[in-house]
Every structure is written in structure tokens, then in C-alpha cells.
Amino acid sequence: MKIVVDFEKCTSNAVCMGIAPDIFEVRDDNFLYVLQEEPPEDKRALVEEAVRMCPTQAISLEG
Amino acid sequence: MNTIAVVGASLAGLRAVETLRHEGFTGRLVLVGAEPHLPYDRPPLSKELLAGEWEHDRTVLRKQPYDDLDLELRLGTAATGLDLATQELALAGGTKVAFDGLVIATGSTPRTLPSIPALDGVFTLRTIDDCLAIRQRLDMGARVVVIGAGFIGSEVASTCRKRGLEVTVLEALPQPMVRGVGTRIGARLAAIQVEEGVDLRLGVSFEAVEGDVRVERIRLGDGSTIPCDVLIVAIGVVPETRWLETCGLVLDDGVVCDETLHAAPGVVAAGDLCRWPNALFDGEVMRLEHWTNAAEQGVFAARSLLRRAAGDEVEGFAPVPFVWSDQYGVKIQCAGRFGPSDDLEITHGELDSRQFVALFGRRGRLVGALAFSRARQLMQYRKMISERASLRDALAHARASG
Numbered sequence: 001m002k003i004v005v006d007f008e009k010c011t012s013n014a015v016c017m018g019i020a021p022d023i024f025e026v027r028d029d030n031f032l033y034v035l036q037e038e039p040p041e042d043k044r045a046l047v048e049e050a051v052r053m054c055p056t057q058a059i060s061l062e063g
Numbered sequence: 064m065n066t067i068a069v070v071g072a073s074l075a076g077l078r079a080v081e082t083l084r085h086e087g088f089t090g091r092l093v094l095v096g097a098e099p100h101l102p103y104d105r106p107p108l109s110k111e112l113l114a115g116e117w118e119h120d121r122t123v124l125r126k127q128p129y130d131d132l133d134l135e136l137r138l139g140t141a142a143t144g145l146d147l148a149t150q151e152l153a154l155a156g157g158t159k160v161a162f163d164g165l166v167i168a169t170g171s172t173p174r175t176l177p178s179i180p181a182l183d184g185v186f187t188l189r190t191i192d193d194c195l196a197i198r199q200r201l202d203m204g205a206r207v208v209v210i211g212a213g214f215i216g217s218e219v220a221s222t223c224r225k226r227g228l229e230v231t232v233l234e235a236l237p238q239p240m241v242r243g244v245g246t247r248i249g250a251r252l253a254a255i256q257v258e259e260g261v262d263l264r265l266g267v268s269f270e271a272v273e274g275d276v277r278v279e280r281i282r283l284g285d286g287s288t289i290p291c292d293v294l295i296v297a298i299g300v301v302p303e304t305r306w307l308e309t310c311g312l313v314l315d316d317g318v319v320c321d322e323t324l325h326a327a328p329g330v331v332a333a334g335d336l337c338r339w340p341n342a343l344f345d346g347e348v349m350r351l352e353h354w355t356n357a358a359e360q361g362v363f364a365a366r367s368l369l370r371r372a373a374g375d376e377v378e379g380f381a382p383v384p385f386v387w388s389d390q391y392g393v394k395i396q397c398a399g400r401f402g403p404s405d406d407l408e409i410t411h412g413e414l415d416s417r418q419f420v421a422l423f424g425r426r427g428r429l430v431g432a433l434a435f436s437r438a439r440q441l442m443q444y445r446k447m448i449s450e451r452a453s454l455r456d457a458l459a460h461a462r463a464s465g
Contacts, residue, residue, distance in 0.1 A: 015355070015442070
């Protein structure tokens with residue numbers, strides 16, 4: 001599983017960070033940082049939730 | 064259940080059908096949508112798409128193939144009626160769909176004023192077709208007037224300024240977005256709009272739209288007029304429940320549901336039209352017109368429908384409401400539930416800047432947070448609201464995190 005962020009779509013709403021703070025982090029510079037681009041399989045449900053709830057549909061999953 | 068019908072093919076309806084399949088429903092699944100398009104995302108319609116920065120293919124909500132969902136798609140077909148006794152849905156054109164389970168997700172439709180004539184150049188903004196029609200006029204260099212300084216009106220005005228267009232915003236209330244953010248924050252938003260070159264007219268009464276074939280000018284209550292090529296009426300939405308009026312479901316500014324989003328046995332609702340009691344806010348009955356709510360309710364309603372039908376216990380839907388708006392380079396985010404009588408504390412910046420957080424307390428509890436370009440902090444407070452934190456703890460958190 002690999003996380004892909006479309007940074008042209010991402011507007012740093014930080015909803016993903018609210019759902020999975022150990023994977024997504026919006027810092028004080030207001031940019032999103034993906035802390036784990038290939039998170040372990042046991043995080044799949046959480047990451048899928050973040051994909052679904054991204055208000056700008058900027059996150060997708062490969063694999 | 065053999066057949067589930069989902070009425071409404073936008074965000075809530077799409078999340079519902081995806082969830083039904085994800086949860087293992089293998090029966091017949093019918094998705095009905097009044098618009099001819101596959102589900103698309105609406106927030107860009109007042110922002111990137113209207114600005115001309117995006118084309119419509121970027122608003123597609125589902126990137127994976129629809130074949131995976133094994134849907135019977137009925138697009139461009141509005142539902143016209145519902146018979147709960149026979150469990151039948153009536154569609155435009157006269158066809159009927161029999162169902163065992165039903166998800167109602169027909170959203171909302173823009174409010175209009177009977178005094179506004181249907182002249183060329185007069186628009187509301189809800190659909191992608193509305194957006195592209197307005198955009199075509201903006202491309203020609205229009206003088207724009209927006210009636211209503213709520214979320215949509217303010218975003219449209221911001222997009223017009225970004226495009227270098229003259230825009231006048233008319234608002235009957237004393238501040239923009241005042242229903243959403245209150246008067247103190249509303250006053251700050253008014254100042255930003257003026258700084259950005261919007262001709263903002265607050266507390267004005269609108270008298271008439273004038274023109275022959277096309278809209279030419281707007282007349283205000285004081286007799287003054289504003290020249291206008293494009294008029295955008297953005298005075299809110301009403302739940303799209305006309306097709307449900309005689310079916311026997313309880314309607315009261317939306318479809319009245321219980322805490323599990325059931326409106327009747329085998330019938331759930333999700334999105335703009337769903338009115339339900341939120342246990343996190345002492346059972347306050349809410350109806351939310353926000354993107355995140357439509358997404359979350361679509362998922363929740365689908366699960367609730369399946370679990371109740373299987374005889375399983377279903378917990379109540381009790382989220383922290385969340386909404387955002389992008390305008391004039393400021394990301395405005397609101398979490399929770401707050402009003403003018405709540406205590407207000409400004410943290411993480413100053414109210415007269417473009418970066419701060421406002422915390423709202425009620426009887427000592429943190430009930431809401433609003434941020435200007437402070438997304439990271441806002442999400443932390445959203446979590447604290449869900450944990451029923453006190454305002455005092457939230458302020459201590461603010462001091463500790465600087």
C-alpha cells in the first residue's frame with residue numbers, strides 16, 4: 001500500500017491528520033507531510049478512511 | 064434484503080453505495096440521480112472550477128471503476144414519489160423501482176426569491192452545469208452582483224476578485240457568513256472582503272432586478288441602482304424533499320430521522336436533507352449542509368440500514384460537525400456547534416489578522432472552534448470537542464502549544 005497525494009488538490013484541511021496523525025501531518029507552515037508513504041497493512045482501514053474523508057479528494061492509494 | 068435503492072447520486076449517495084458493497088451487500092443496488100452526470104464534487108464549483116483553474120474532469124468523485132460497484136445506474140432521472148406501503152419508488156418517465164431498503168440522499172436545492180425574474184444572466188450555483196454557465200459569462204468580463212454573503216456567496220465573490228472582476232455583494236444581515244461564524248468573526252471577514260476590493264453592502268434591502276431580456280441593474284431599497292451583467296443568487300438552500308411530500312415520512316425542514324439516521328423501518332437518510340439528534344451535543348436536532356457531513360452520513364446510513372435489518376444493535380451518529388471555506392487566501396474552518404451566546408476566546412494569533420483560532424465555550428465545555436489558516440490546531444480542537452473537553456483544558460492546550 002502506497003499513499004499518493006495530489007498536492008495541487010491538497011489544501012491542507014488536515015482532516016487526514018485528524019484521522020491518522022501518525023501518517024499525515026499538517027505543520028505550522030500549512031503544508032501536508034506524509035510521515036509514512038508506505039504504512040503497514042494494519043493501517044489500511046485508517047488510511048482508507050482518510051482517503052474517503054479528504055475534502056478535496058487529494059489522497060489516493062496504490063496497491 | 065434483495066434490493067436497495069439509493070436516491071441521490073452525489074457525495075452522500077456515492078458513499079452509501081460504496082459502503083453497502085464494502086459491507087458485503089451483494090443484492091441489486093440501484094443508484095438514482097436527477098443530474099445526467101456521474102457523482103462529482105461540489106466544493107470546486109465556487110472555487111477552482113469557477114476560477115477556470117480546473118476543468119470539470121477534476122471534479123469526478125470516484126476514481127475507481129464503477130463496474131466494481133455493480134450498480135444499476137439511473138442518471139438523469141429524478142425520483143418523483145415514494146410509496147412506503149408497497150415499497151416502491153416512482154421515477155420520472157413513469158418507471159417504478161421496488162426495494163427492500165432505501166437511502167434518501169437527494170440533498171438540497173438553492174433558495175430563490177419570487178421577486179427575481181428569470182432574466183438572462185440570473186443564476187443560482189448548485190450544479191456543474193450552473194458553474195460552467197456562470198464561468199462562460201465571467202470569461203467575457205462581466206460586472207457581477209452576488210445576493211447573499213454566506214459561504215457560497217463569499218466564495219463566489221472571492222473567485223471573481225481573483226479573476227480581476229468587479230463584484231458587489233448584497234447582504235441583508237449586518238455581517239457576512241454571520242449564521243455560520245457569528246458577528247465578531249463576521250466583522251473580520253467583512254474587513255477582509257473590503258481589503259480585497261469587494262463592494263460589500265451590508266444590511267441592505269434588495270428591491271428589484273431590472274432588465275429587458277438580460278439583467279441590467281439591481282435596485283436597492285434606498286432607490287440606488289447597481290449595474291450588473293451577472294447576478295448570482297446565493298441565499299441558501301432548501302432540502303430537496305418535494306418528491307417525499309405525500310409519502311408519510313415526517314418532514315420538517317428535511318427528513319426527520321432517529322439517531323441511527325432511520326426515517327422509517329428500512330429507510331435511512333443522509334446528507335443535506337437529514338435531520339437527526341446528535342448525542343454529542345445533548346441530542347440537539349441538527350441538519351448540516353456540509354461536505355464532510357454528507358460523506359460521513361452516507362457511510363453511516365448505509366451501515367445502519369444493513370445492521371438494523373440484520374437485527375444488530377446500531378449506535379447513534381454523533382460526529383463533531385466540520386466545515387471549511389477557502390476565500391481570499393484564507394482557509395476558514397469550523398468544528399463543533401457554536402452560536403452568538405457562547406463564550407469566545409481568541410488563541411494562536413490575533414482576531415485582526417488572517418491567522419488565529421477562536422474557541423467557543425458553553426457552560427464550561429468546549430463546543431466549537433473556528434480557525435483562519437490554522438488547520439493543524441483546528442483538528443486538535445475538533446478532537447477535544449469529541450472528547451467533551453472543557454474550555455479551560457482547551458485554553459491550557461493553546462497556551463502550552465503556543
